[in-house]
Amino acid sequence: GIIFLFAAIGFYGYSFWAPLVVKSLTGSSDVNVGIILGAISAATIILMALNSAHSDRTDERPWHVAVPLLVMAAGFFGCALLSEPKLAVLSLALIPIGHCAGYGPFWSMPSRFLTGAPAAAGIALVVTIANVGGFIGPTIIGAMKDRFGTDGPAFMLLGGCAIVAALLAMTLGRAAVLRRTQPSNLN
Incomplete structure (x- = not known):
């Protein structure tokens, strides 16, 4: 549940604020902002299916959760640090x-x-805990944008949340694999 909480903090922060962020970065019309976000959603669907299929083919789970979360973190850090709007x-x-x-x-x-x-x-329980992230993420972005006048610090914090989620996925995923492969003590 904690993995999904940290991931959800970032994702919901993105979801609520993405249209405004895209509009401020590109100066695009509302229609073009919708097209940009729609293209991002289409790419998301494709890559979601590819990662899931690869995970099934290799019967590996922790890395297939952690690496995408690190990609998510890279996205937040890029948004915070890059001044070129297209990048x-x-x-x-x-x-x-x-x-x-x-x-x-x-x-x-x-x-x-x-x-x-x-x-x-x-x-x-996992879903319940993650729903807390649906409140925390957007609140963090709003509060930090008010405080600092920019999205950058909030994106850095949300990128850190994604890294924490990735580390937890690897740690807990490895523990689950070890637990599954250890012989039971049935006498």
């Missing part, structure tokens, strides 16, 4: 691509060590 928009595209590409592998991880009612309860 900043490309960096912005990495945020949903990185976040969503890890969905399939992420949601398959709990079923590797939970079944039945505990799995349902575990998934509900």
Whole structure:
């Protein structure tokens, strides 16, 4: 749940503020902002499917969650640090691509060590915890933009959240793999 919380903080921060960020970076009309964000969403869908398929083919989950989260972090850092609008928009595209590409592998991880009612309860808990990120992320961007007059510091913080999520995915994913491969002590 904590992995998804940190990822959701960044993603919801992006989701709520992306139209304004794209408009301020490009000076585009509302229609063109919608087209840009639609193209980003189309790329996200394609890369989400490719990452999930590769994860299934290799039967590997932690890296297929962590690497996309690092891509998400790179997107936030690029938005914060790049002054060229086209490069900043490309960096912005990495945020949903990185976040969503890890969905399939992420949601398959709990079923590797939970079944039945505990799995349902575990998934509900993960979603509940992540929904807190839906409040925190947009609030962080708004508060920090008011404080600093720019999105940069908020994007740096949200990029840090994505890195924390990636590290947790690797740590907890590795623990789940070790747990699954250890022989049981049934005597």
